[in-house]
Amino acid sequence: MAKRPTLTDIAAEAGVGVATVDRVLNGRATVKPATAQRVADAAERLGYHARGLIRARIDAGLPAMTFGFVLSKERQSFYQNFAQALTAAVAERRDIRGTALIRFVPATTPEDFGTAIREVARRSHAVGSAAVNHQSVTQVVSDLARDGTPFFALLNDIAQNVRHSYYGMDNIKVGRIAAWMIAKEVRHPGKVAIFVGGSRWHGHVLRETGFVSYLREHAPQFEVLDTFVNLDTRQVTYEATLDLLDRHTDLRGIYVAGGGVEGAISAVRERRPPGKISLIANEMTDDRRAALADGYVTMVISTPLRELCRDLIETMIRAVQHDPTLSGGQHFLEPRLYLPESV
Secondary structure, X not given: OOOOOOHHHHHHHHOOOHHHHHHHHHOOOOOOHHHHHHHHHHHHHHXXXXXXXXXXXXXXXXXXXXXXXXXXXXXXXXXHHHHHHHHXXXXXXXXXXXXXXXXXXXXXXXXXXXXXXXXXXXXOOEEEEOOOOOHHHHHHHHHHHHHOOOEEEEXXXXXXXXXXXXXXXXXXXXXXXXXXXXXXXXXXXEEEEEEEOOOOOHHHHHHHHHHHHHHHHHOOOEEEOOOEEOOOOHHHHHHHHHHHHHHOOOEXXXXXXXXXXXXHHHHHHHHOOOOOOEEXXXXXXXXXXXXXXXXXXXXXXXXXXXXXXHHHHHHHHXXXXXXXXXXXXXXEOOOEEEOHXXX
């Protein structure tokens, strides 16, 4: 039978004295937070039987903070992954007792977002949302700022004059990367199509701008068709892509700048063999990974969710604590590029 770890074992593992471990375990005297954390981590690693009590002693003295998040498209894999990453980033913090409060809106209207943001803010110390651009949403964010609740725009930069910070990718760069890939991949001139969720998704509009500007400057052999609005839905994208493929035999590339790319993948599978259409998607999910592997998707440009959430929660904590060294602005994360050979 393995020997059960003792206070002496924990002290040696943590690099402290046995008396310090005893004080942490029993709360008999103040111990520096960093030292107490080392003791707790050592107890976890060794499997000490009272490690839960040690963690509880530490957590009891930590400030409690609730972080509210409003997301859309609850059934989409990407937003499920985003919610999980936000929850994990809060749970990983050892300097607070944090709670992630996540709300999905039933529809992506400004009214739905505004209502959800207000409701979440009533129970939160700071709020983040991937919401649409609209003056009514900006007014909600302005009200939060007036009440002292920091607001963070996620993925889509909204309320720029009143929000605290933006966390996401440089969307013009994302669009240019998509266009660069098509220009490098496709050998023959022809037509290229782009889908956006809608004009209220400022991030999609910026991706469209970057996409079109790159092709006009560096690949004039391609004709960019009028932009299609797909409302980030699979069915609309599917039907529109079928129509495009039927009407344009010289269609060479498709970029879906937001959601709904599963519809484009299904349509291309029905009408073209793998590799005949250069299809660019955003955000890695299981179905996009499968389409990359079998040659129906050329590249996926993905947000590094774990890094975004980790950095976001750090900034949220500092904003709640009124850190005078903290600055707002835009925090761009480098996109992750996935190719068929990297999955």
